[in-house]
Amino acid sequence: MEYRINQRTKDKISMIGLGTGPLFEAGEEEAMQLLETAYQKGINYVDLATAGGKTFSYLGKAYSSVRDQMLYQIHFGADYKTGEYSWTTNLDTVKEQIDWQLKELKTNYIDYGFIHCLDEQSDWIAYQRNGVLDYLLKMKKQGVVHHIGLSSHTPKLAKEIIETGLVDQLMFSINPGYDMQYGEFANGSTSERMELYRLCEAKGIGISVMKPFSAGQLLNAKTSPFKKELSIYQCIQYALDKPGVLTVLPGIGNIKDLEEILHFFDVDPSFRDYSILGELSPEKTTGTCVYCNHCQPCPAGLNIGLINKYYDLAKIGDPMAKEHYLNLDKKASDCIACGHCDQRCPFHVKQSQRMKEIASYFNE
Template identity: 55%
Template sequence: MEYRKLPHGEEQISILGLGTSSIGKAGEKEIQATVELALERGINFFDMASADAAPFPAYGRAIAGVRDRVYFQLHFGADYQSGAYGWTTELDAIKRSVSWQLEALNTDYIDFGFLHCLDEEADLRQVVDGGVLDYVQQLQREGVVRHIGLSSHTPLVANQALDLGILDLLMFSINPGYDYHHGDYAIGGADERMALYRRCEAEGVGISVMKAFSGGQLLDAGTSPFGQALTEYQCIQYALDKPGVLTVLPGVRSREDLERVLGFLDASQEERDYSVLGTFAPAEAAGACVYCNHCQPCPAGLDVGLINKYYDLARAGDQLARSHYENLERHAGDCIRCGHCDRRCPFHVTQTGRMEEIQAYFGQ
């Protein structure tokens, strides 16, 4: 397993986590066994936005004795007291639901307390004006909540929450379908969505990724908006390459599903390569580096994707991006203008021109 550090903390988070949206129907024994297998294989991050209440007690049993190795996302606004999922911004209902979730998980603290599924500006206002945010912050002062997060599908709302300066983690829907305007949650243009990812990294707000497979639509040529199926590994790598992303949270239904997803860790570069997107991404996506590194290997030894990423992040206000760039072994000024990357780029980026631009910006 690989791990990425939470910028606003010391937590090392596994790049593959576990979503609970699909596992409720598996039965308590299979749910518990799946979580135990995940822990055994190095997964330490679990999202608890479940479709029903069933996973909670099974998770509680699975983590008994190893709670300190586990990070939970618990959602302030997801309500399971009836046994089925419900959504609310009503403070008293949220208090009851959070208490139930803690009891079911047999824990007395929440690693990441999430303002749950705020997709409309009015939802965010309700959470702020209705006392929900104050409640989460009170629990944080008391040590019950370690970090505050937000789950959303809407860049505008996510940016407004970032403006409040409260977030350590954003749960956001990232996949090529949504980023290129396909699907129910394809909110915001490609540039707007990428700007959000860059802002998160620049401000030290990590991203946990939901809907990496677009609810399975991207995995089937018949339902993929591109008319061509992608693989789970391509979708996972696509999300992990986005600025700010710490972990991807596939929803699994069983240990069999989990084993398949874990195969990503041993997958070859070819199996993870999503450069095929360049053949059917919209025209507006052309000319924008997505850091896929399909242009590798560079004859001059440049990490072209990373050079582009640090440049974009520096322009987005990331104070550390310049020092990260300066610590690279090769810089844009080392480009020999051979054109190898220009010919290889599936998104038609003129990287030789970009290298000149980046050299001028950083001075090397």
């Protein structure tokens, strides 16, 4: 397993976490085996926006003895009174459900208490008006909640809430389909979504990625908006390459799926290469560097993806981006304009021209 650090909380988070959506459908024996295997393989981050209530008791039994080694994101607004997931902003229900979840999980604290699933401005207003936000903040003041998170599918609203300074972790749906404006949760334009990812990195806010496979649609040519099957490894790498992303949370319901996903770290890099998207993407989404580094190797030795990333972050006010850029061994001014990157860029970015722009920005 490999790990990334949330700059605001300093938590070390496994790059692949556990999405528990389908876990409640497993029998207890298989669920326990899956959770034990995930722990042994180094997974330490678990999302508890699951599809059914049995999941909580499974985790309580599996991880209570190693609770201090696990990180849970628990949602203030997820309701399991019927046994299956539903959504609420009713304060009494939220309180009841949080008490119940803590009991089932056999824990007395929450690593990341999440403002849950706000997609409309009216959701945010109701969350505040009904007292749910105040309750979450009270739990944080009491030490029950260690950090505040937010789950959303809407970049504009997510940005608004992030700007309040409340949020340390964002759960957001990131995959090629949504980012290129295909699918139910493809809210916001391509540029709006990328701006959100950069804003999170600039503020040190980690992103945990939900729906990396678009509910499996991207893994089947018949359902993929690109009319071509992508692999789980391409989708995971795509998400991990976005600014701010710390962990990808695929929904895992059986051992076979878990083992296949964890092979991500072992497979040849060619299996993770998603440059084919450049041929499949709509014209309106091309021309933007997504830091995939498919343009490598640069004949002049530039890390083109990193140079682009620091430039984009610097432009939105990340105070550390310029320093990181200036510490690079090779900078944009070292570009020899050979055109190698222009020819190889699957997203049709004119990188040679962009290197001049970046060098000018940093006064080289």
